[in-house]
Amino acid sequence: MIDVSFLDPFQNLTIPVGEWVESVLNYLVHNFRDFFRAARWPIDQILDLVESILSFIPPLIGILLSALFGWQVAGPRMGVFCAITLTMLGLIGVWEQSMVTLSLVITSLFFCVVIGVPLGILSARYDRVEKTIRPILDAMQTLPAFVYLVPVVMLFGIGNVPGVLVTIIFALPPLVRLTNLGIRQIPEDKIEAARAFGCTKQQMLVKVQLPLATPTIMAGVNQTLMLSLSMVVIASMISVEGLGQMVLRGIGRLDMGLATVGGLGLVLLAIFLDRLTQAMGEQSNSSGAVRWYQVGPIGLVLSWFDSSAKQNVATPQTKATQE
Amino acid sequence: MSNTQEILEVNNVFKVFGDAPDQAMDMLRNGATKEQVLSETGQNVGVFDASFTVKRGEIFVIMGLSGSGKSTLVRLLNRLIEPSSGSIKLKGQNITNLKDKDLLNVRRQDMSMVFQSFALMPHMSVIENAAFGLEISGIDKKTRHQRALTALEQVGLGSYAHSRPDQLSGGMQQRVGLARALANDPTILLMDEAFSALDPLIRYEMQGELIRLQKEQERTIVFISHDLDEAIRIGDRIAIMEGGRIVQIGTPQEIMNNPADDYVASFFKGVDATKTIKVKDIAQKDALTVSSTSSADVALTEASGQFAYLLDDGGRFVGVSPITQGKSSTVASLMSERLSAQYSLNASTSLKESISIVSESPYPVPVLDDKGVYQGTLSKDHILATLANN
Incomplete structure (x- = not known):
């Protein structure tokens, strides 16, 4: 007996992590429930706003707007592509659910950007911050979602808002990492030149670091969007609505049709968002001589206004010469 | 300050x-x-x-x-x-x-x-x-x-x-x-x-x-x-x-x-x-210079060389005239006898770059600074002497 316990000390020697977590959680739930309820508020506001806008727009107008947006950021082909994917979403009958999912994804993206970009900037500036948050980011990405799904429900309840919260936890890391990377990989000579011309830290960030890191940050935004979409299905377990719930319900009832339609909707949405953000990233990569307002539908409208204004100026002159 | x-x-x-x-x-x-x-x-x-x-x-x-x-x-x-x-x-x-x-x-x-x-x-x-x-x-x-x-x-x-x-x-x-x-x-x-x-x-x-x-x-x-x-x-x-x-x-x-x-x-x-030597460092100051605005006669007896270099009030180079030793002349006549060929060198020109100009010029070439102010002259003989020393 003694030999066995000597060679295998873990029979008696254990750290009761599980018990600790449970007691901490119980303590939090009993004493700070109101605090966590209050923490829902900002997410609730943004989510409500986005959802009401998206559900208010009729499908045809929505398709048209997205096509125009796609055209603006990446040319007419992207516009057509956007129109096709969104039309497909409507045709397979998941428009409403798609809009709910889209508003969840946009809301979580909003909070990921608000939290992630500053965190990325900080960790690019201070090595200690990077060292500290790196293991936390690792945990956020690798910890199975089911593990924190339960505590989130206990603290925040169920529904769309806690759903956004778990999505943020899962989708935040790549944006922080890529913002950090984007700023750190800026060539040293550009930084040195900016310093030599008397940049303050603030000016360095706004005028040099962020613009030069934009393509990488946009890649982070793209990754965050993709991860948010994949999280939506898991989040549907805590009663998050939208496409994820279709999939979950389909699996639960062994209704493969329903599940496939929901899955297809997610894929279409993913392709739509992926292409759009990638195009935006490339756009920021090659900014320069041509301004954004000189191309696409806005450029078209502006140039039309421009030429009509010139004509208006020109007409009285010709009249004058005729007289 | x-x-x-x-x-x-x-x-x-x-x-x-x-x-x-x-x-x-x-x-x-x-x-x-x-x-x-x-x-x-x-x-x-x-x-x-x-x-x-x-x-x-x-x-x-x-x-x-x-x-x-x-x-x-x-x-x-x-x-x-x-x-x-x-x-x-x-x-x-x-x-x-x-x-x-x-x-x-x-x-x-x-x-x-x-x-x-x-x-x-x-x-x-x-x-x-x-x-x-x-x-x-x-x-x-x-x-x-x-x-x-x-x-x-x-x-x-x-x-x-x-x-x-x-x-x-x-x-x-x-x-x-x-x-x-x-x-x-x-x-x-x-x-x-x-x-x-x-x-x-x-x-x-x-x-x-x-x-x-x-x-x-x-x-x-x-x-x-x-x-x-x-x-x-x-x-x-x-x-x-x-x-x-x-x-x-x-x-x-x-x-x-x-x-x-x-x-x-x-x-x-x-x-x-010859690339390191600038003409201003070797220009000679012994040539005769004449202020073009003075009205006095110019005695050419102490003059060395065969040319007079005419300068304006600011010391800027105006022209060069041939002179005859032992004769005196007026500024006006010197001005009217100015040579048509105009050679000059910028003070910061290197000796190497100056050689071709000096060799073409019929007279020792005046060396001028950026504002055209006369600094001295550079002759063929002097270039040869400088090269011999280096």
Whole structure:
């Protein structure tokens, strides 16, 4: 007996992590429930706003707007592509659910950007911050979602808002990492030149670091969007609505049709968002001589206004010469 | 006070790289060498006891091979790298102990830098790049674009204002880098191997461009180079660096004639002497000069040579007339007998470049400064005598 316990000390020697977590959680739930309820508020506001806008727009107008947006950021082909994917979403009958999912994804993206970009900037500036948050980011990405799904429900309840919260936890890391990377990989000579011309830290960030890191940050935004979409299905377990719930319900009832339609909707949405953000990233990569307002539908409208204004100026002159 | 000749004064500046510079500095103060410091403390001495002054309007070249500390030294001047000890005075003001805010102002107004790698911002157009320093100083968009455009025109890129830097060739990109520095109208221009990344033909062209700009604007320039030909061509004075130490400072000709040690001598071994000698250094002052506005007769008895050089009130060269020994003449007649052939040399021309002009000229060629003021003459005989001495 003694030999066995000597060679295998873990029979008696254990750290009761599980018990600790449970007691901490119980303590939090009993004493700070109101605090966590209050923490829902900002997410609730943004989510409500986005959802009401998206559900208010009729499908045809929505398709048209997205096509125009796609055209603006990446040319007419992207516009057509956007129109096709969104039309497909409507045709397979998941428009409403798609809009709910889209508003969840946009809301979580909003909070990921608000939290992630500053965190990325900080960790690019201070090595200690990077060292500290790196293991936390690792945990956020690798910890199975089911593990924190339960505590989130206990603290925040169920529904769309806690759903956004778990999505943020899962989708935040790549944006922080890529913002950090984007700023750190800026060539040293550009930084040195900016310093030599008397940049303050603030000016360095706004005028040099962020613009030069934009393509990488946009890649982070793209990754965050993709991860948010994949999280939506898991989040549907805590009663998050939208496409994820279709999939979950389909699996639960062994209704493969329903599940496939929901899955297809997610894929279409993913392709739509992926292409759009990638195009935006490339756009920021090659900014320069041509301004954004000189191309696409806005450029078209502006140039039309421009030429009509010139004509208006020109007409009285010709009249004058005729007289 | 700003009219003093010395615009930049560097005194006993050291830079120690490493985690314990104080210990290394103590050793250096007690007379330790760079090698002793490295072996005992592991601290690397980048710049060792550098002292020099830069005069207003000169191009001061800091020359050395890679690893000699020249790039570190130029970064100490605007404190991109903090000096470990010593003082750097700009227009009499010590900038080594400036607070952050004042240091930023020095960088914004007094010192602009041009980089070997150009270091242009790829997300900005050419004119935005040229206006970068002004933008940082908070100058409004209209003014800064105006000044940036002027600077771009000075370097011959006015028509490329709205291009992107990556659409330009290397030489043109460095012109943008130069325009960015000029737009700030700095007291001192720091150029860190500014032309080293360019191919030889473009480099030569850019050197000519810099010399031309220097004639127009009389900037004060600290130029870092590893290329001796470049240093001799553009430099008024050269500081030679070796292993973090300045081994010699002087005009190209001074260094060439009296190298401080074997290292410097070996450096200059292959150099064509006629390139280092400027005509102003060998011009002779013994020719007869006549003020063209005076009405008095000119006695030509004491005159040496066969030509009289006519100058206006400001001492500017007007023309040259043949004279006959032992006769006197009036200024008016001299003026009317002026030779139609007009030869003259700029004072900063090298001896090598002057030879063809002097050989063509029927009279000793007058040497003039940038404003046309007469400095002396250069004859064929004198060139031969100079060459014989070197």
